[in-house]
Amino acid sequence: MRIVVLAGGIGGARFLRGLKQAAPDADITVIGNTGDDIHLFGLKVCPDLDTVMYTLGGGIHEEQGWGRAGETFAVKEELAAYGVGPEWFGLGDRDVATHIVRTQMLGAGYPLSAVTEALCKRWEPGVRLLPMTDDRVETHVVVDTGEGRKAVHFQEYWVGLRAEPTAHAVVPVGAEQAAPAPGVLEAVAAADVVLFPPSNPVVSIGTILAVPGVREAIADAGVPVVGLSPLIGGAPVRGMADKVLAAIGVESTAAAVAAHYGSGLLDGWLVDASDAEAVPEVERVGIRCRAVPLLMSDTAATAAMARAALELAEEVRA
Amino acid sequence: MRIVVLAGGIGGARFLRGLKQAAPDADITVIGNTGDDIHLFGLKVCPDLDTVMYTLGGGIHEEQGWGRAGETFAVKEELAAYGVGPEWFGLGDRDVATHIVRTQMLGAGYPLSAVTEALCKRWEPGVRLLPMTDDRVETHVVVDTGEGRKAVHFQEYWVGLRAEPTAHAVVPVGAEQAAPAPGVLEAVAAADVVLFPPSNPVVSIGTILAVPGVREAIADAGVPVVGLSPLIGGAPVRGMADKVLAAIGVESTAAAVAAHYGSGLLDGWLVDASDAEAVPEVERVGIRCRAVPLLMSDTAATAAMARAALELAEEVRA
Numbered sequence: 049m050r051i052v053v054l055a056g057g058i059g060g061a062r063f064l065r066g067l068k069q070a071a072p073d074a075d076i077t078v079i080g081n082t083g084d085d086i087h088l089f090g091l092k093v094c095p096d097l098d099t100v101m102y103t104l105g106g107g108i109h110e111e112q113g114w115g116r117a118g119e120t121f122a123v124k125e126e127l128a129a130y131g132v133g134p135e136w137f138g139l140g141d142r143d144v145a146t147h148i149v150r151t152q153m154l155g156a157g158y159p160l161s162a163v164t165e166a167l168c169k170r171w172e173p174g175v176r177l178l179p180m181t182d183d184r185v186e187t188h189v190v191v192d193t194g195e196g197r198k199a200v201h202f203q204e205y206w207v208g209l210r211a212e213p214t215a216h217a218v219v220p221v222g223a224e225q226a227a228p229a230p231g232v233l234e235a236v237a238a239a240d241v242v243l244f245p246p247s248n249p250v251v252s253i254g255t256i257l258a259v260p261g262v263r264e265a266i267a268d269a270g271v272p273v274v275g276l277s278p279l280i281g282g283a284p285v286r287g288m289a290d291k292v293l294a295a296i297g298v299e300s301t302a303a304a305v306a307a308h309y310g311s312g313l314l315d316g317w318l319v320d321a322s323d324a325e326a327v328p329e330v331e332r333v334g335i336r337c338r339a340v341p342l343l344m345s346d347t348a349a350t351a352a353m354a355r356a357a358l359e360l361a362e363e364v365r366a
Numbered sequence: 367m368r369i370v371v372l373a374g375g376i377g378g379a380r381f382l383r384g385l386k387q388a389a390p391d392a393d394i395t396v397i398g399n400t401g402d403d404i405h406l407f408g409l410k411v412c413p414d415l416d417t418v419m420y421t422l423g424g425g426i427h428e429e430q431g432w433g434r435a436g437e438t439f440a441v442k443e444e445l446a447a448y449g450v451g452p453e454w455f456g457l458g459d460r461d462v463a464t465h466i467v468r469t470q471m472l473g474a475g476y477p478l479s480a481v482t483e484a485l486c487k488r489w490e491p492g493v494r495l496l497p498m499t500d501d502r503v504e505t506h507v508v509v510d511t512g513e514g515r516k517a518v519h520f521q522e523y524w525v526g527l528r529a530e531p532t533a534h535a536v537v538p539v540g541a542e543q544a545a546p547a548p549g550v551l552e553a554v555a556a557a558d559v560v561l562f563p564p565s566n567p568v569v570s571i572g573t574i575l576a577v578p579g580v581r582e583a584i585a586d587a588g589v590p591v592v593g594l595s596p597l598i599g600g601a602p603v604r605g606m607a608d609k610v611l612a613a614i615g616v617e618s619t620a621a622a623v624a625a626h627y628g629s630g631l632l633d634g635w636l637v638d639a640s641d642a643e644a645v646p647e648v649e650r651v652g653i654r655c656r657a658v659p660l661l662m663s664d665t666a667a668t669a670a671m672a673r674a675a676l677e678l679a680e681e682v683r684a
Contacts, residue, residue: 090470122438126463130488132470141459145444152408152450170448 049074051358052239053175056081056252057096058113058286059278059344061103063245066350068104068174071358076175077235079262081247082160083180083187083220083255086203088137089127091147092154095203096252097164097179098146105171107142113286116142136208161229178235180256183226187251189295190217202251211288215295218250223258228265236265241361243354244275244314246285246342249305250292257313267313272361274316275309276353277302280342281322303329311335316360318342318353336364367392369676370557371493374399374570375414376431376604377596377662379421381563384668386422386492389676394493395553397580399565400478401498401505401538401573404521406455407445409465410472413521414570415482415497416464423489425460431604434460454526479547496553498574501544505569507613508535520569529606533613536568541576546583554583559679561672562593562632564603564660567623568610575631585631590679592634593627594671595620598660599640621647629653634678636660636671654682 051074053064064078081096095114102108102116109115119140128135139147146167153163159182168177187202191213199219205211236242247253253275257263266273278289279302290300298308302319303326309317311334319326320342330337338360344350369392371382382396399414413432420426420434427433437458446453457465464485471481477500486495505520509531517537523529554560565571571593575581584591596607597620608618616626620637621644627635629652637644638660648655656678662668 089466090473091466120438120440120459122459123441123463123466126460127466130463130467130485132463132467141438141440141462142444144459144462145441145448145450148407148409148441148445149448149450155408167448 050235050238050240051076052235052242053078054242054244054247054253054256055079055096055100056245056247057084057099060096060245060247060252061100061108062113062344062350063247063276063354064100064104064175065347066344066352067243067354069347069351070354077231077239078175078177079180079232079235079256080164080177081180081252081255083185083223083251084202085184085186086201088134088139089132090151091144092151093147094150094160094164094179097177098143100177101168101171101173104173104175105168107171114138115140119143134204134208137203138207159229161231176231176235178231179229180232180262181226181259182229183222185220185222185226185255185259187255188219188221189215189292190219191215206288211291215291218254218292218295220255220258223255224260226259228259228261233261233265236262236269239269239271241271241358242266242269242273243357244273244309246276246278246344248278248287248289248292249298249308250289250296263313272315272364273313274318274357274361274364275306275314276318276342276357277305277320277323279305280320285343302326306330306335306337307333315364316357318356318360336360368553368556368558369394370553370560371396372399372560372562372565372571372574373397373414373418374563374565375402375417378414378563378565378570379418379426380431380662380668381565381594381672382418382422382493383665384662384670385561385672387665387669388672395549395557396493396495397498397550397553397574398482398495399498399570399573401503401541401569402520403502403504404519406452406457407450408469409462410469411465412468412478412482412497415495416461418495419486419489419491422491422493423486425489433458437461452522452526455521456525477547479549494549494553496549497547498550498580499544499577500547501540503538503540503544503573503577505573506537506539507533507610508537509533524606529609533609536572536610536613538573538576541573542578544577546577546579551579551583554580554587557587557589559589559676560584560587560591561675562591562627564594564596564662566596566605566607566610567616567626568607568614581631590633590682591631592636592675592679592682593624593632594636594660594675595623595638595641597623598638603661620644624648624653624655625651633682634675636674636678654678
């Protein structure tokens with residue numbers, strides 16, 4: 049079975065770990081969000097791709113969900129001693145090596161997809177990890193500041209400002225001019241099923257879908273497309289998805305997110321068992337819906353979620 | 367008193383520490399060798415400038431003589447895990463931050479002299495540290511390999527190959543097209559004395575003198591130029607200066623090095639007390655010479671050497 053998964057960072061990475069357990073023989077291609085990418089200290093940082101790579105490759109800081117296990121911060125401390133910021137970015141020493149290798153390869157002319165493949169040779173994530181695009185796309189968020197509104201890089205909004213200022217718009221800068229990375233459309237066309245993990249529907253999956261051709265390829269693939277709600281009981285399980293949903297005028301409920309994707313894209317949708325009352329609402333807009341436990345408390349629980357998603361996909365197909 | 371010092375790495379840096387103690391009120395300008403500079407992992411590394419900056423700024427690894435005190439090597443270990451080398455270069459985590467700041471500033475268009483000044487704002491070395499040039503100069507060494515002769519970067523020869531292959535030539539690639547950095551010729555013209563520390567006469571001081579205009583400015587400054595022998599008893603105190611002296615056909619003795627600089631450039635020369643028999647030989651070629659203890663065993667001993675050099679300068683002047 050060929051499964052294509054659109055993934056952001058922590059939520060996507062943890063879901064993938066469950067999916068690998070649930071479908072050990074599946075051929076999994078991950079289309080990773082690169083809208084979070086940022087140039088920091090002259091280095092190219094790809095937080096979502098790295099989170100997937102480290103999580104599936106056994107290098108992730110488990111409790112934190114991002115960054116490396118056993119990480120140290122000498123480089124960051126020294127940069128601060130030179131007065132070079134931003135200080136809000138958690139740049140670990142081990143992580144720096146990944147960014148150095150990536151930056152050096154990009155500088156030598158390799159596209160991000162080739163760089164990602166090279167980095168994955170070390171991590172052996174057990175999936176094929178593709179960036180959504182080799183082109184530069186950067187998600188910017190329009191926020192209120194003391195001196196009026198301004199657009200800041202998503203990382204500054206999310207990490208630096210902890211999503212506290214009101215977000216008025218989320219713009220994947222460069223997405224309109226971007227092309228899907230080599231292999232992305234081919235993987236979608238060859239897929240037996242497409243899954244949307246409980247990743248952020250705006251700045252993770254939404255950004256991937258904003259790359260011209262990706263949404264259309266998924267809608268036209270003629271295979272089941274099943275998503276899992278990142279919201280439980282009207283709130284994100286992790287992160288601050290509600291803030292960016294508000295910015296694009298979508299209510300923070302499992303049903304509203306399903307309707308936002310729409311029945312033209314989504315065939316099936318899983319909501320948490322505690323959100324069972326949303327099922328008829330989702331089915332009314334033409335999306336098959338089931339309520340199952342959606343807390344990724346451990347890999348076994350996550351594998352059960354992945355199985356439920358694959359079962360729903362088979363139901364849709366039949 | 368305005369003192370100009372031509373400095374390489376460890377020897378130059380330690381001498382400068384002694385000089386600062388010997389002449390606390392002097393205005394010291396250091397012209398640093400950049401022929402050892404190397405691009406590694408996409409980062410611009412300036413080993414000699416950093417050794418001077420860290421040593422005078424209190425950040426040096428004292429026993430080792432180069433690199434940072436309390437250094438860790440997470441970045442290097444991770445690069446090795448990615449299969450990215452060279453592994454022979456001792457790239458510490460703290461050191462990486464310096465290279466990141468430098469590389470980022472150079473990428474933003476600042477010349478190396480401005481970058482060095484910015485880095486020194488943190489380290490406050492108590493001297494004005496100027497790179498010999500803002501242009502790219504890289505010392506290459508022609509060595510014997512299994513498959514004939516080839517030119518390798520000085521760092522690869524010195525650190526990677528531990529100066530073991532026979533060196534046939536030392537070439538400061540790019541020096542002929544290089545211009546002295548802003549302030550270099552002005553500092554020489556305004557100097558009351560010019561000192562050559564016991565640095566490598568070929569790949570440190572020799573490279574600085576290879577930048578067009580520098581040798582001439584020193585020779586024409588009309589002020590005493592005094593050097594200290596890096597060789598004691600026919601062998602380098604530290605490092606492998608004898609190897610590169612052989613490559614340029616200069617005998618590894620204190621007298622031969624003085625003659626190599628020549629009386630057109632050098633007015634005074636200090637040899638070690640154990641090399642007293644060299645004094646008449648040096649004076650025969652027109653360079654005033656004294657024998658004093660030249661082992662930089664601690665800062666007090668080094669300060670005594672610096673005082674002896676300044677005294678010899680005054681003797682020359684009178």
